[in-house]
Amino acid sequence: MNLTELGGWSTTCDRAFAPWAEAGFEAGRVALEHRGAYRLLTPAGELSAEIAGQFRHQAADSQAFPAVGDWVVIQRQDEGTHAVIHAVLPRQSEFVRKAAGGKTEGQVVATNVDTVFLVTGLDGDFNLRRLERYLVAAWESRATPVVVLNKADTCDNLADCLDQVASVAIGVPVHAVSAATEVGLEQLVPYLGAGQTVALIGSSGVGKSTLTNHFLGSQQQTTQSVREDDSRGRHTTTGRHLLPLPSGALLIDTPGMRELQLWTTSEGLEATFADIEAFAEDCRFRDCRHQGEPGCAVEAAIAAGDLSGDRLHSYHKLQREQQWLDQRHDARAALNSKRRWKTIHKAMRDHYKE
Ligand SMILES: Nc1nc2c(ncn2[C@@H]2O[C@H](COP(=O)(O)OP(=O)(O)OP(=O)(O)O)[C@@H](O)[C@H]2O)c(=O)[nH]1
Ligand SMILES: [Zn+2]
Structure with a gap:
C-alpha cells in the first residue's frame, strides 16, 4: 500500500514530512495503541513501534502522543520489523473527549477522520440529548458527522424517530439501518470509498462491532490477527483500531463510551x-x-x-460544560506559562552567576 491508500494523508502531511523524508525517515499510520506500544500500517507492511525517548521528553501533554489514525515519522530497526516514532504529523481532524475519571486531560479517540458515524440504537439506547452531545464533539473534531440509527428492526415507529432525530441533527445526514438483519447498510457505502477514513463512535452495545464485521465481510479474520499480533498478545476489544476494509476505506472502531464528556470548545455548539x-x-x-x-x-x-x-435546556447544559472547560484551559495555560517563566528566570540567574 502507498501513503494515500492508507488514508488521511493530506498535503499538509506532505509538506511537514518533506524534510524528514530527505533525512531518510519513513512514514506510517497508527493502527493500534496499547499502553505505549503501537502497531503501524506502512507502505512496507505492518510494524510494531515505540516512541523515541526524546519525543516522550518533549511532548507537551497526553494529546501530543500518537493516537489511532495519526501519521507518524518513523525510523525502522531490527531488520525493518520494528520502528521508533519520532514525530506526529499535523492532524487534519481529531476527536477528543475529556479523559474518564477525575483527570483534567483530553483523550484523543481518533485522528485524521473524514467521516464520523455517530452510532445510536433505535432501542432503549435512543436518546436525543446524548446525540446532541456527540454532535457537538463531532463538529469540534473537524470530521463530518453522519448519524447512523442502528437496530431499525426493533423500532415500530421509525418515521417518528427519524423526525425527532432530524430536529436535532441539523444539516447532518441520518441513516436508519439494521446491522443484524443487514437492512439499509447500502446507505453507508458512499462514505466508505478508497482512502476514506471513517470512525464509529457511540455508546456501548449500539452495534459498532456488528457493523464493523459487516464491512469487513469475508476479511473478518483481519480483526483477529490485529489483536493477536499485538506486542503483548493481550489486546482485547477494549482498544481502538484502524482496519483496512475490502472497499479500500479505513475504519476506526472505538470501544463503547459510557459517557462522552466534552473537551474542546470552539464552534461545535453553534454548529449543533x-x-x-x-x-x-x-x-x-x-x-x-x-x-x-x-x-x-x-x-x-x-x-x-x-x-x-x-x-x-440541553444547549444551556452543554454551554455551562464548555464554560467550565474554558476556565480549566485558561488555568492550565496560566500554569504552563508560569512554569516556563520559572525556567527562564532560573536560566538567567545561572547565567549571571557564572
Ligand atoms: N436487534 C438488533 N440487534 C443488534 C443490531 N446490531 C447489533 N445488535 C446486537 O446488539 C448487541 C451489541 O452489539 P455490538 O456490535 O457488540 O455493540 P458495540 O457497539 O460494538 O458494543 P461495545 O463493544 O460495547 O462498544 C449484540 O447483541 C448485537 O447482536 C441490530 O441491527 N438489531
Ligand atoms: Zn434570547
Whole structure:
C-alpha cells in the first residue's frame, strides 16, 4: 500500500514530512495503541513501534502522543520489523473527549477522520440529548458527522424517530439501518470509498462491532490477527483500531463510551444548535442568554411551539460544560506559562552567576 491508500494523508502531511523524508525517515499510520506500544500500517507492511525517548521528553501533554489514525515519522530497526516514532504529523481532524475519571486531560479517540458515524440504537439506547452531545464533539473534531440509527428492526415507529432525530441533527445526514438483519447498510457505502477514513463512535452495545464485521465481510479474520499480533498478545476489544476494509476505506472502531464528556470548545455548539442560533438573531439583546430576558426570540419560539424546551435546556447544559472547560484551559495555560517563566528566570540567574 502507498501513503494515500492508507488514508488521511493530506498535503499538509506532505509538506511537514518533506524534510524528514530527505533525512531518510519513513512514514506510517497508527493502527493500534496499547499502553505505549503501537502497531503501524506502512507502505512496507505492518510494524510494531515505540516512541523515541526524546519525543516522550518533549511532548507537551497526553494529546501530543500518537493516537489511532495519526501519521507518524518513523525510523525502522531490527531488520525493518520494528520502528521508533519520532514525530506526529499535523492532524487534519481529531476527536477528543475529556479523559474518564477525575483527570483534567483530553483523550484523543481518533485522528485524521473524514467521516464520523455517530452510532445510536433505535432501542432503549435512543436518546436525543446524548446525540446532541456527540454532535457537538463531532463538529469540534473537524470530521463530518453522519448519524447512523442502528437496530431499525426493533423500532415500530421509525418515521417518528427519524423526525425527532432530524430536529436535532441539523444539516447532518441520518441513516436508519439494521446491522443484524443487514437492512439499509447500502446507505453507508458512499462514505466508505478508497482512502476514506471513517470512525464509529457511540455508546456501548449500539452495534459498532456488528457493523464493523459487516464491512469487513469475508476479511473478518483481519480483526483477529490485529489483536493477536499485538506486542503483548493481550489486546482485547477494549482498544481502538484502524482496519483496512475490502472497499479500500479505513475504519476506526472505538470501544463503547459510557459517557462522552466534552473537551474542546470552539464552534461545535453553534454548529449543533444552528436553529437556536438562528432564533437568537432576533433577541432584543445581542448577548441574550435566553433565560428570561425581555424580548427573547428563542423563548418566544418555544412558546410558539417552534422549538422544544428540552433542546434549549440541553444547549444551556452543554454551554455551562464548555464554560467550565474554558476556565480549566485558561488555568492550565496560566500554569504552563508560569512554569516556563520559572525556567527562564532560573536560566538567567545561572547565567549571571557564572
Ligand atoms: N436487534 C438488533 N440487534 C443488534 C443490531 N446490531 C447489533 N445488535 C446486537 O446488539 C448487541 C451489541 O452489539 P455490538 O456490535 O457488540 O455493540 P458495540 O457497539 O460494538 O458494543 P461495545 O463493544 O460495547 O462498544 C449484540 O447483541 C448485537 O447482536 C441490530 O441491527 N438489531
Ligand atoms: Zn434570547
